[in-house]
Each structure stands twice: as C-alpha cells, then as structure tokens.
Amino acid sequence: MTATIELKVNGQNHHLDVDPDAPLLLILRNNLGLKAAKFGCGLEQCGACKILVDGQAVPSCATPLSAVANADITTLEGLGTPANLHPLQRAFLAEQAAQCGYCTAGLIITAKALLDKNLQPSRAEICEALDAHICRCGTHNRIICAIQRAASEMAR
Amino acid sequence: MSIDPLIRFSTDGHVTLMIAHVEIGQGILTAVAQIAADELDINFTRILVERADTERTPTASYTSGSNSIQIIGSAFRQAAADARHLLLAKAAAALQAPVESLRLTDGTITDGEKETTYWALQGDQLFGETELGVGQPKSSEEYTLVGQPIPRLDLPAKIAGTPSFVHDLCLPDMVHGRVIRPPTYASTLESIDENTAASLPGVIAVVRDGSFLGVLAEREEQAEKAAEALRQNARWHVQPLPAYESLYTDLLAKTSQDFLVVDGVPQDGPVPPIETPANAVQTLEATYRKPYHMHAALGPAAAAALWQDEHLNVWSHTQGVYPLRGSLASALDLDDNQVRVQHLEGPGCYGHNGADDVALDAALLARARPGRPVLLKWSRADEHGWEAYGSAMLVKTQASLDEHGQICDWNHDAWSYTHSSRPRPMAGASNLLAARYREKPLPPPTPKPGKGSHGGIHRNADPLYAFARRRVVKHFVPDSPLHTSALRGLGAVGNVFAIESFMDELATAIKADPIEFRLRHLDDPRARAVIEAAAQEANWRSGRRGNGQGRGQGLGFAQYKNAKCYVAVVFDVEVDTASGQIHLTNTAIAGDAGQIINPDGLANQLEGGVLQAASWTLKEQVHYGPDGVTSRDWDTYPVLRFAEIPPVSVKLLDQPGAPSLGSGEATQGPTPAAIANAVFDAVGVRLREMPFTPERVKAALTQPQ
Ligand code: FES
Numbered sequence: 039m040t041a042t043i044e045l046k047v048n049g050q051n052h053h054l055d056v057d058p059d060a061p062l063l064l065i066l067r068n069n070l071g072l073k074a075a076k077f078g079c080g081l082e083q084c085g086a087c088k089i090l091v092d093g094q095a096v097p098s099c100a101t102p103l104s105a106v107a108n109a110d111i112t113t114l115e116g117l118g119t120p121a122n123l124h125p126l127q128r129a130f131l132a133e134q135a136a137q138c139g140y141c142t143a144g145l146i147i148t149a150k151a152l153l154d155k156n157l158q159p160s161r162a163e164i165c166e167a168l169d170a171h172i173c174r175c176g177t178h179n180r181i182i183c184a185i186q187r188a189a190s191e192m193a194r
Numbered sequence: 195m196s197i198d199p200l201i202r203f204s205t206d207g208h209v210t211l212m213i214a215h216v217e218i219g220q221g222i223l224t225a226v227a228q229i230a231a232d233e234l235d236i237n238f239t240r241i242l243v244e245r246a247d248t249e250r251t252p253t254a255s256y257t258s259g260s261n262s263i264q265i266i267g268s269a270f271r272q273a274a275a276d277a278r279h280l281l282l283a284k285a286a287a288a289l290q291a292p293v294e295s296l297r298l299t300d301g302t303i304t305d306g307e308k309e310t311t312y313w314a315l316q317g318d319q320l321f322g323e324t325e326l327g328v329g330q331p332k333s334s335e336e337y338t339l340v341g342q343p344i345p346r347l348d349l350p351a352k353i354a355g356t357p358s359f360v361h362d363l364c365l366p367d368m369v370h371g372r373v374i375r376p377p378t379y380a381s382t383l384e385s386i387d388e389n390t391a392a393s394l395p396g397v398i399a400v401v402r403d404g405s406f407l408g409v410l411a412e413r414e415e416q417a418e419k420a421a422e423a424l425r426q427n428a429r430w431h432v433q434p435l436p437a438y439e440s441l442y443t444d445l446l447a448k449t450s451q452d453f454l455v456v457d458g459v460p461q462d463g464p465v466p467p468i469e470t471p472a473n474a475v476q477t478l479e480a481t482y483r484k485p486y487h488m489h490a491a492l493g494p495a496a497a498a499a500l501w502q503d504e505h506l507n508v509w510s511h512t513q514g515v516y517p518l519r520g521s522l523a524s525a526l527d528l529d530d531n532q533v534r535v536q537h538l539e540g541p542g543c544y545g546h547n548g549a550d551d552v553a554l555d556a557a558l559l560a561r562a563r564p565g566r567p568v569l570l571k572w573s574r575a576d577e578h579g580w581e582a583y584g585s586a587m588l589v590k591t592q593a594s595l596d597e598h599g600q601i602c603d604w605n606h607d608a609w610s611y612t613h614s615s616r617p618r619p620m621a622g623a624s625n626l627l628a629a630r631y632r633e634k635p636l637p638p639p640t641p642k643p644g645k646g647s648h649g650g651i652h653r654n655a656d657p658l659y660a661f662a663r664r665r666v667v668k669h670f671v672p673d674s675p676l677h678t679s680a681l682r683g684l685g686a687v688g689n690v691f692a693i694e695s696f697m698d699e700l701a702t703a704i705k706a707d708p709i710e711f712r713l714r715h716l717d718d719p720r721a722r723a724v725i726e727a728a729a730q731e732a733n734w735r736s737g738r739r740g741n742g743q744g745r746g747q748g749l750g751f752a753q754y755k756n757a758k759c760y761v762a763v764v765f766d767v768e769v770d771t772a773s774g775q776i777h778l779t780n781t782a783i784a785g786d787a788g789q790i791i792n793p794d795g796l797a798n799q800l801e802g803g804v805l806q807a808a809s810w811t812l813k814e815q816v817h818y819g820p821d822g823v824t825s826r827d828w829d830t831y832p833v834l835r836f837a838e839i840p841p842v843s844v845k846l847l848d849q850p851g852a853p854s855l856g857s858g859e860a861t862q863g864p865t866p867a868a869i870a871n872a873v874f875d876a877v878g879v880r881l882r883e884m885p886f887t888p889e890r891v892k893a894a895l896t897q898p899q
C-alpha cells in the first residue's frame with residue numbers, strides 16, 4: 039500500500055516510499071523531521087498544522103500526501119532558521135506573542151500567506167485571516183500586534 | 195540543607211538551575227532564572243535551566259494552584275544568596291583580601307588589584323552540606339533583573355519551530371501508539387476482533403488488558419488506521435450517562451456533605467440555617483450556574499514510554515514528575531526506583547488534564563514491547579472526551595441591606611463535585627484513567643471534600659468584603675457524572691461569578707454605582723487600589739446600571755484565594771438584542787501580584803486568563819448524553835475566535851519589597867462576573883447561567899426579570 043511519492047519541501051526534493059493516503063502532517067513530522075507544524079485536531083478546525091502549499095496556508099492534518107505530490111511546500115522551518123529568523127518570527131519574539139507556543143507555528147504560516155497578499159492588513163483583516171486558528175492561552179492580541187509589527191517592518 | 199540540588203556551577207561560566215516545577219506557558223523558568231541571576235550577580239545569559247526529572251531535580255509536588263513563584267522563587271532566591279555569600283568568602287581567602295573590599299560583577303570578583311571568578315573558585319564542584327540562610331538576599335532596590343520584562347527563555351525555540359514538546363520527541367527505534375476508549379466511563383469491552391487490526395500493515399501489537407484497548411504500529415499513520423479498525427470493531431457494554439438537561443437538578447438532589455466555611459476554611463459540625471437580621475430593609479436572592487468546562491489544550495495529551503530491564507522511563511508533560519512517578523509505580527505494582535519521569539513541555543494545560551493519564555496509557559503499551567520506545571498521542575476526540583473537566587457548580591446567594599445601604603447579612607451556598615483528582619500514589623485505587631479498565635482494575639478513589647483554606651469548591655467562596663455577618667457553606671457532592679479535576683481557578687470561577695454578580699445586583703437594588711458600592715464594603719487598600727486602577731484604565735462611567743441602550747460596562751474583582759494576586763477586570767460590551775450576540779468591545783485589567791518578577795510575563799498571564807475565562811463565559815459547556823460526552827471537537831465545543839477577542843489593556847500595580855503573589859488563575863473568577871454585569875448594564879437583564887449564548891440572552895430579554 040506504499041508508493042513512491044515525490045515531495046518538494048522547503049526547496050528540497052524528497053522521494054518517499056510511504057502510504058499516499060497518509061496525512062501530510064505526519065510525513066513532514068515523522069519522515070522529514072520537520073516538527074514545527076503541530077497536530078491539534080486532525081479535523082481542519084484549529085490551524086496548529088498549517089503549512090504553505092504553493093503559497094496558500096492550508097491545514098496539513100487532513101491533506102493526504104497524494105494531493106500535494108507536485109506542489110511547492112513550505113513549513114515554518116523553511117521561512118526562517120534560529121540563526122536567521124523570518125521578520126514574522128522576529129516580530130513574534132519582540133512581542134513575546136506566545137504562552138505555551140503550541141499555536142505559534144501555524145499562525146506564523148497563515149500570517150505569511152496574508153502578508154504576501156496584503157502588506158498593510160487591518161486588525162479586522164488579520165482576525166479574518168486567523169479565523170481558522172485557535173489559541174487556547176489567550177495570546178490573541180499579542181499575535182495580532184506581532185503580525186502588524188512584521189508588516190510594517192517588511193514594508194520598509 | 196544544600197545548594198547543590200538547586201544550583202550547579204560549571205567551569206565554562208554557566209550556572210544551571212535544577213527546576214522541579216514545570217513550564218506550562220506561564221514563564222516560570224524565566225522568572226526563576228531572573229531571581230537567581232540577580233542574587234548571584236551574573237548576566238542572565240549565563241543561566242541554563244534543567245527540566246524536571248525524577249533522577250535529576252529535587253523532589254517537588256505539582257506545579258499548580260498559582261503557588262510556583264512563591265515556593266520556588268523564594269527557594270532559589272535563598273540558595274543563590276547563600277552561594278554568592280560562600281563564593282565571596284572563598285574569594286576573600288583566595289585573594290587574601292577582606293570580604294568588604296571585594297567587588298562582584300558578572301561572576302568576577304576583584305579587590306581592585308587581583309581578581310578571580312565563580313568559575314575558577316567553584317568550577318563544577320558541589321557545595322556539599324551548607325547552612326541555609328547564610329547569605330542575605332538582596333533588597334528590592336538592588337535588583338537589576340527582577341522587575342524587568344526579560345524575554346522568555348523557551349520562546350526562541352518555539353517560534354523557530356524547533357522541537358520543544360513531548361509530541362516532537364524522536365527516539366531511536368520508536369514506535370507509535372493509539373488507545374481506543376469506551377463510549378462512557380463505566381462501559382466494558384464485550385468483544386473485539388483483534389485480527390482485523392493486527393493484520394494491517396505495520397501493526398506490532400494490539401494490546402488488550404480487560405477493557406483497556408490500544409495498538410502499536412511502526413508508523414503513526416498505521417497506528418491511526420489500526421485504531422480506527424479497532425474502534426469500528428469493538429463491542430462495548432454501555433453504561434449510560436445521565437441526561438445533560440438534569441445537570442443542576444441532579445447536583446442539588448444528590449446527597450451532599452455540607453460544611454460551614456469560616457475564613458476560607460471548612461468547619462466540621464452543623465451548618466446554621468439562614469437567618470435574616472432584624473435590621474434588614476431589603477433582602478435579595480439569586481442562583482448562579484456554571485457548567486462543566488474543558489481545559490481543551492490545543493494539542494491532545496501525549497507521552498512517551500520505554501520499558502526495559504524491568505524499568506520504565508516516561509517522558510511527560512505532567513505538572514508533577516514526582517507525583518506521576520509514584521502514581522505510575524503504584525498502578526503498575528512497581529517500586530518508585532523502577533520508574534523515571536522526565537518532563538518535556540506540552541501545550542498549555544491550565545490545570546489537571548490528560549497529561550498524566552496518557553502516561554499510563556503509554557506505559558501499558560510500552561510494556562507490550564520491551565526495548566522499543568512508544569510515543570502515544572491522544573486524538574482530539576480522546577482529549578475532549580476524556581480529560582478531567584472543571585466541575586459544574588451551582589451557587590445560591592442571599593443578602594440583606596440595612597437602612598444605610600450596607601450589606602448586613604450575606605449567605606453563599608455552593609454545590610459542586612470534586613475539583614481535585616490529581617494522581618497520587620495509593621493502594622487499591624488509582625486516579626490514572628486506564629487503571630480502572632484493566633483486567634485487574636484499580637477503581638478511582640471516592641472523592642473526599644478538601645478541608646484546606648480556599649480548597650476546591652470553597653475557593654474564593656468567602657468574599658474579601660467586610661460584611662456585618664456572613665454564612666458561607668460548601669456542599670460537596672461526591673458522585674459526578676463526568677470525570678472532574680483542577681481547571682484554572684477551580685471553585686473560584688463559580689464562586690466569584692456569583693459574588694461579583696450579586697454585588698452588582700445589590701448595588702442596583704439601591705441605585706448605587708457598583709464600584710462605589712464595593713468600595714463601601716472593602717477595607718483592604720490593595721483591593722481598593724486595583725478596583726480603582728481598573729476603573730480608571732477603562733474610563734469607568736459612574737452611576738447606576740441597567741440602562742445602557744445596548745452598550746454596557748461591568749466590573750469583577752477578587753483576590754485569588756484571598757491571599758494571592760488581586761485582580762479587577764472591566765469589560766465593555768455591546769449586546770445585539772435581535773440576535774442575542776454579546777460583543778466584547780474592550781477590556782481593562784488591573785493586577786497587584788506583589789513584587790513583580792517579570793511585568794511582561796505577568797501581563798501575558800493576566801490577559802490570557804481573562805480571554806480564556808471570557809471564552810468559558812460566552813461559549814463553553816461540555817455536553818453529554820446517555821452515549822457519552824458529545825463535545826468531541828472544536829465544532830461541538832466552540833471557543834472564542836480571533837474576531838471575537840476584545841482589545842485588552844493591563845495595568846500592573848507593583849509592590850517592591852512585598853512578597854510576589856501567584857497570578858496564573860487570578861482572573862478566572864472576576865471575568866464572567868464582569869461580562870454579566872456589563873450585559874446587565876447594556877440591556878437590563880441578568881445572566882446567571884454560563885455560557886451566555888445568544889439563545890440565553892434572547893430568552894432573558896423576553897422574560898420578566
Ligand atoms: S490539526 Fe490541522 S487544523 Fe487542527
């Protein structure tokens with residue numbers, strides 16, 4: 039029941055011998071060791087597992103591997119590294135926009151997709167973009183501030 | 195006594211803190227590091243933190259009850275002060291200079307000519323037995339790190355997405371587990387065709403032990419598929435749950451154990467009846483209800499376990515590695531020294547959720563394949579359906595006002611189930627979930643009423659206000675239909691919701707401003723100060739309430755456990771009378787947590803707590819029916835989303851030199867009351883049952899109040 043699947047993640051090509059029905063999230067985490075995207079619900083309800091597929095923020099928990107075989111996939115690890123953080127990551131740090139940090143990776147991915155389209159989002163536009171995300175720790179306002187901070191930094 | 199269990203120096207210029215309390219998103223590691231670095235006079239970057247581990251860090255109980263900063267903050271402060279004192283004495287000997295002549299900067303000690311360092315003097319030596327308290331901790335004016343908004347130590351990794359959680363653990367040869375739970379607590383497994391799952395690709399073992407059912411597979415997606423096959427296949431003898439609709443009538447109808455609560459402490463002996471005093475000119479009564487709430491961590495519980503050579507190694511996001519070790523050992527009939535529990539972080543837990551239970555699940559699966567580490571993650575449905583909920587609660591209040599508009603009699607009767615079933619080692623019983631399902635079951639112990647000051651049900655039942663007379667009664671009901679335990683705030687949520695709503699009702703009865711009315715009954719200057727600060731922060735509109743024409747403002751106040759952080763919260767709301775929707779338009783919080791260790795961390799905690807409690811208040815309730823809990827995902831258990839979050843401002847009142855007070859749970863009670871009071875102000879109706887759903891708002895608007 040396995041098949042060879044080609045996957046392009048963070049600019050690198052991978053040939054994987056796996057179940058094509060397997061959720062992309064599990065392959066990213068377990069085969070490629072990319073642990074930033076998190077399992078939250080597996081039901082496309084919480085946003086913890088978001089990644090970029092051809093520039094769109096999508097939940098990876100319910101996306102079967104076969105659906106993204108030819109796509110360009112970016113995870114949080116592909117946006118920035120600890121030594122060279124993405125402006126969104128720098129802004130999240132500057133605002134200390136996390137408590138437990140379990141929601142963070144998914145939020146930064148969605149924020150990246152938003153800022154790619156709209157470099158000056160209003161509070162309402164940010165909230166709309168984050169509608170499919172849950173932060174159980176109540177860090178929402180800091181997250182919104184971090185996205186606004188990154189937007190103004192990136193606009194410079 | 196020794197410094198060594200807490201603080202270790204190393205030759206390379208680092209100091210490692212052995213912190214047995216755990217990071218749960220509250221920033222405790224950073225706060226303790228600030229305290230220690232300040233006392234040691236070293237740069238913050240020299241501090242390393244070692245996580246809780248039963249083989250490395252000192253014995254400690256749970257990280258709970260907003261106690262951490264008080265307990266370990268002072269332990270580390272004293273140990274660091276002692277270390278500094280001893281090292282200065284060593285330096286004096288080494289440099290042959292009087293201690294008074296020495297200057298200490300970032301671990302380098304000089305007499306003006308010669309110098310040495312902590313690292314040269316202590317290297318990685320232990321201190322051995324030392325006298326506790328030889329060093330004098332600094333006074334608050336001398337702090338340079340305490341009180342500063344130092345960024346959290348743990349956030350860079352989380353924001354970069356590098357592995358930070360138990361869920362991210364990757365051990366050599368690791369396999370993946372899943373568990374399959376019965377429909378309801380008391381259901382039993384009648385039959386299961388294990389072969390349907392056992393023959394699936396990658397499946398290593400189907401583990402059945404009585405009604406405990408789990409599966410191990412090489413890969414996670416294989417474990418998922420096998421678990422689904424087992425779920426389809428399992429036949430359960432279902433013991434139905436009672437109907438949700440009778441939640442509060444059942445709670446009142448059941449036999450309760452009743453205690454008069456005096457100064458926050460339950461008393462044995464008869465409970466006096468309510469007696470209205472002779473000088474009462476007006477008497478009001480009301481009943482407030484709070485349903486079961488979930489912790490609902492964003493990531494379902496997970497644990498890893500390895501069974502090898504009669505030893506069990508567990509990696510867990512428990513709030514207490516030692517209590518979990520003891521509980522696992524007693525549930526598995528092992529000695530404590532056969533079990534090691536290492537802490538790794540999890541998603542925010544907000545109290546006792548499934549973190550400990552999943553550890554026993556993982557241990558049972560690991561025992562089926564010795565030598566192979568097992569990573570077990572619960573599903574979303576497992577997490578929603580099997581965590582220990584915050585208990586439902588019903589509070590009846592009755593109070594009388596005298597001719598001067600002062601409260602001359604106050605009565606508070608609180609009914610609830612247990613708020614505390616954290617696992618502890620015990621004989622013949624276990625609070626770890628899987629234990630009750632095994633072939634040789636260990637049933638959960640019968641819940642007992644807590645007798646401590648501000649324990650579960652009676653937490654914050656005794657108001658901080660000065661009343662001429664008060665009668666506060668705890669009604670402990672042992673047999674909850676749902677599994678319950680500590681959820682952020684415990685009984686304070688229902689009690690403060692009732693007290694602070696009722697204070698508003700009383701103020702309204704005599705057409706008084708609710709803040710002015712509270713202050714009339716409040717002597718504690720710090721309590722008064724937070725209320726005034728919140729009012730100022732929120733631009734409080736004085737005067738009587740209830741005629742806001744759709745817009746309203748309300749306040750809630752409490753000092754957590756009457757001993758910890760003081761919090762006042764003001765909500766501004768708009769109520770859409772056609773839809774029944776409550777919009778939170780603004781929030782102001784004022785908090786006094788004594789001497790502030792980290793203002794940014796404190797503000798983050800207070801705001802997060804308010805928003806979580808606002809979500810409970812507007813949206814959350816655990817639904818169940820005969821076939822089990824029906825709130826099994828984020829659609830059936832909705833929470834506040836980004837667009838529904840109000841802007842929040844936080845005002846902190848620092849108390850330099852005063853003890854630091856735990857703050858993690860202080861906002862949970864004032865928040866629901868503040869929202870209820872704001873809704874009353876907006877549309878003139880009282881909401882006394884959480885959650886304040888649009889249907890409830892509309893129903894209240896059409897009912898005579
Ligand atoms: S885990 Fe994918 S949306 Fe929740």
Ligand code: FES
Pocket residue numbers: 136137138139140141142172173174175176177219492541542
């Ligand atoms: S910071 Fe914990 S869920 Fe968002």
